[in-house]
Structures are given as C-alpha cells and as structure tokens.
Amino acid sequence: MYPGPLASTSRNSHRLSVMTILTLAAVVALGSFCAGLLGALTGLGGGIVVVPLLTVLLHIDLRYAIGASLVSVIATSSGAAAAYVREGYSNIRVGIFLEVATTVGALVGAAISGVIPTSALGILFGIMLLYSAYRMFRSNDDHPPSTAPDPLATKLRLNSSYPTSGGMQPYAVEGVLPGFGLMFVAGVVSALLGIGSGVVKVLAMDRTMKLPFKVSTTTSNFMIGVTAAASAGVYLHRGYIEPAVALPVMIGVLTGALVGARLLTTANVRWLRILFTAVVVVLAIEMLYKGASGAL
Amino acid sequence: MSESQAGHATGAPRLSDHALEQIIGRLLQIGVLISALVVVAGGIALLIRYGGAPADFRSFRSEPSELSTLGGIVRGAYRLDSHAIVQFGLVLLIATPIMRVALTLVAFWWQRDRLYVGITTFVLALLVYGLFWGHA
Numbered sequence: 001m002y003p004g005p006l007a008s009t010s011r012n013s014h015r016l017s018v019m020t021i022l023t024l025a026a027v028v029a030l031g032s033f034c035a036g037l038l039g040a041l042t043g044l045g046g047g048i049v050v051v052p053l054l055t056v057l058l059h060i061d062l063r064y065a066i067g068a069s070l071v072s073v074i075a076t077s078s079g080a081a082a083a084y085v086r087e088g089y090s091n092i093r094v095g096i097f098l099e100v101a102t103t104v105g106a107l108v109g110a111a112i113s114g115v116i117p118t119s120a121l122g123i124l125f126g127i128m129l130l131y132s133a134y135r136m137f138r139s140n141d142d143h144p145p146s147t148a149p150d151p152l153a154t155k156l157r158l159n160s161s162y163p164t165s166g167g168m169q170p171y172a173v174e175g176v177l178p179g180f181g182l183m184f185v186a187g188v189v190s191a192l193l194g195i196g197s198g199v200v201k202v203l204a205m206d207r208t209m210k211l212p213f214k215v216s217t218t219t220s221n222f223m224i225g226v227t228a229a230a231s232a233g234v235y236l237h238r239g240y241i242e243p244a245v246a247l248p249v250m251i252g253v254l255t256g257a258l259v260g261a262r263l264l265t266t267a268n269v270r271w272l273r274i275l276f277t278a279v280v281v282v283l284a285i286e287m288l289y290k291g292a293s294g295a296l
Numbered sequence: 297m298s299e300s301q302a303g304h305a306t307g308a309p310r311l312s313d314h315a316l317e318q319i320i321g322r323l324l325q326i327g328v329l330i331s332a333l334v335v336v337a338g339g340i341a342l343l344i345r346y347g348g349a350p351a352d353f354r355s356f357r358s359e360p361s362e363l364s365t366l367g368g369i370v371r372g373a374y375r376l377d378s379h380a381i382v383q384f385g386l387v388l389l390i391a392t393p394i395m396r397v398a399l400t401l402v403a404f405w406w407q408r409d410r411l412y413v414g415i416t417t418f419v420l421a422l423l424v425y426g427l428f429w430g431h432a
Contacts, residue, residue, distance in 0.1 A: 081321040229391075232390045251332070
C-alpha cells in the first residue's frame with residue numbers, strides 16, 4: 001500500500017485507467033526530458049511545458065504539478081549557473097535588487113494561490129503560453145546600450161559593463177521603478193503557475209530597463225532559481241510537493257536541459273523552435289479551454 | 297558587479313567579482329549534483345518498494361507532515377524512508393538558490409558594500425522564512 005496522502009485511493013479511479021507509480025514515473029520522466037530539452041533549446045525553460053503536460057495530458061492535480069515544476073525550475077537555474085557566470089554577462093546588483101520584488105511577489109502569489117480558482121489559473125497559464133510563443137518569434141535584435149541612466153540606477157550603482165568582441169562595453173540602466181513593478185508581477189506569476197516566468201523577467205530587463213539582451217537573459221537565470229525557491233518553500237509546507245511526481249520531473253527536466261545545452265552548440269535549432277512553438281500553442285489552447293470550461 | 301565598483305574598498309587583495317561569481321556558480325552545480333544523487337538514491341528505493349502501487353494524483357490530498365515539514369523530512373530520511381529521502385534531496389535543491397544569495401551576501405560584505413548587504417539580507421530573510429516557516 002502506498003503511504004502518505006494516497007493511502008486511501010481514489011473515488012475516481014474507476015473512471016480512468018490507473019497507472020502504477022512506476023509507469024507514471026516513466027511517462028513523466030520521458031515527457032519532462034522533452035520539456036527540458038526544448039526549454040534549453042529555446043531559452044524558455046522547461047516549467048512552462050511541464051505543468052500542462054502533467055495536468056492536461058496526465059490529469060495530475062494542478063497543485064502537485066506546480067510543486068514539481070518549481071523544483072525542476074530550480075534545478076535548471078542552479079545547474080546552468082556556472083555556465084552563465086563563465087560568460088561574464090550577468091549583473092548581480094541588478095539581480096539582487098530586483099529579487100526584492102520577485103521574492104515578495106512569489107510569497108504574495110503563494111499566499112493567494114489557495115483562493116484563486118483553478119479555472120482562472122488555467123486561463124492565466126494559457127495567456128502566458130501564448131505570450132511565450134509570440135516572444136519566441138520576435139527577433140531578439142539587440143538595442144544599442146543605453147547611455148542615459150535613471151538617477152535611481154546611479155544611486156543603486158546598477159550601471160555596469162559587459163564583455164563584447166570590442167572589449168568591455170559600458171551600459172546604463174533605465175526605468176528602474178517600472179522594471180521593479182514588472183518583476184513583482186513576474187514573482188506572483190511564478191508562484192501561481194509554478195514556472196520560472198523568464199519571459200516576463202527578460203521583458204522587464206531588456207525592454208523596460210534597457211539592459212543589453214545577454215545581460216538580461218543571464219541575470220534572469222540567476223533570478224529564476226531564487227524566485228522559485230521562495231514559493232517552493234511555502235508549497236513544501238502546504239504539501240504540494242509529492243515525491244513520486246517531483247522525482248521524475250526533476251530528473252527528466254535536468255537531463256533534458258543538459259542534453260539541450262550540448263545540442264545548442266552543434267545543432268541547427270530552427271526547426272525545433274518551430275516544433276516547440278506549435279506545441280506551446282496547442283497547450284495554450286488546451287489550458288484556455290480547460291480553464292474556461294472548469295475542467296482543470 | 298564590476299571590478300571597478302568593487303575597487304573602492306581597500307586593504308587586503310580581494311577576489312574580483314567575476315572570480316567570486318565563478319566560485320559561487322561551481323558551488324551551485326555541486327549542490328544540484330548532490331541533491332540529484334540523493335533524489336535518485338531515494339527514488340530507486342521508492343520505485344522498488346512502491347512501483348507497483350496505483351498512482352492517483354488526480355485529486356489533491358496534502359502531503360502528511362512527515363513529508364511537508366523540515367523536521368519530519370529529516371527524521372524520515374534518517375530512518376531511511378524512501379519518500380523522505382527523495383523529499384530531503386528536494387529540500388537540498390530548494391536550498392541551493394538560497395545558498396547562492398547567502399554567498400552573494402558574503403561577497404558584498406567583503407566589499408564593504410553596506411547598501412547591498414542590506415538589500416541581500418532582506419531577500420535572504422524572505423527566502424529563509426519561506427523554507428522554514430512558510431505556512432502563510
């Protein structure tokens with residue numbers, strides 16, 4: 001008999017065929033591997049595919065899915081940290097300053113998640129998926145580094161420089177307060193949906209604060225793990241983290257991300273991006289439909 | 297952090313920001329590796345013992361306190377309970393970004409950067425609160 005929360009098995013089991021713990025682990029690990037692989041190849045991270053995979057395809061409760069996904073987000077963020085640091089682009093002061101907003105946002109998100117209906121979460125998730133698909137097709141053309149710093153950025157010593165082919169390139173930071181506000185939203189969304197919300201973080205840093213694109217993405221990686229850790233701690237206490245679900249998700253996403261990072265340097269990933277975008281759009285429609293019809 | 301920003305601090309030769317970040321990045325990778333090994337070890341035991349049990353996670357039942365409080369998880373892992381070992385590995389994983397913030401705090405403290413020692417301490421306090429007492 002399985003101990004813990006599942007000791008009294010389900011009233012619903014007669015409706016759908018019941019997998020064993022082992023089969024479920026194998027299916028989830030395989031799906032999470034693909035999610036981690038595609039997440040690494042596209043830079044979106046695996047979390048955004050893991051939650052729909054678990055809920056829509058495998059009918060796992062949204063809370064278990066969010067708990068497992070946050071764990072995998074932390075694994076990929078921390079696992080990739082050394083590689084990002086080697087590149088020398090991240091801005092730790094910007095990261096830690098904005099972490100104030102994302103961490104508070106994550107704790108607020110975790111606190112309100114219990115009272116938000118899952119149908120609303122499904123719709124929010126669908127919107128995030130569609131936005132991610134859209135961002136993937138927008139070119140990431142780098143804007144010239146800003147030279148007009150926000151006075152607050154100067155005060156907080158956020159302006160810095162980053163390595164380019166032509167030596168160290170100084171850059172200024174703009175829009176500190178709007179960026180800070182967007183980061184709060186990123187934190188709330190991360191906790192509510194169990195994703196890294198890297199797209200919102202890059203949007204805040206790249207578009208609003210005018211950081212160079214590479215600085216935005218590497219700093220975002222640093223922040224994603226910290227934000228996810230804030231809500232994962234709360235969800236652990238609330239019993240959202242089920243070992244039998246989180247185990248295959250973590251191992252699957254982590255190995256997928258490692259293989260993806262290898263492939264990224266060798267393979268042509270254009271067709272994979274197109275495939276991934278198609279997957280994301282289909283999942284978005286599913287989440288929107290399930291959310292709107294109250295089937296989540 | 298740029299080296300020029302760290303340069304205002306005087307005294308003993310200090311590690312550059314970039315070197316510090318590299319050390320922190322390595323430590324994080326080691327943290328992820330250790331937690332993954334713990335999770336896999338516990339996971340193998342879990343799958344051998346309970347692999348044939350029906351998996352029904354369609355409706356939510358909160359995890360018992362043995363798997364949702366730090367004390368319960370540590371006690372269970374000590375008894376070599378497979379679920380608790382997996383959960384202990386996951387707690388180690390959740391702790392790695394928190395370690396990153398703690399090490400960043402140490403780096404700012406070395407640089408005598410009071411403003412960022414303050415900001416980093418605030419973030420660290422929120423994270424520690426979430427992990428230790430986060431039933432809010």
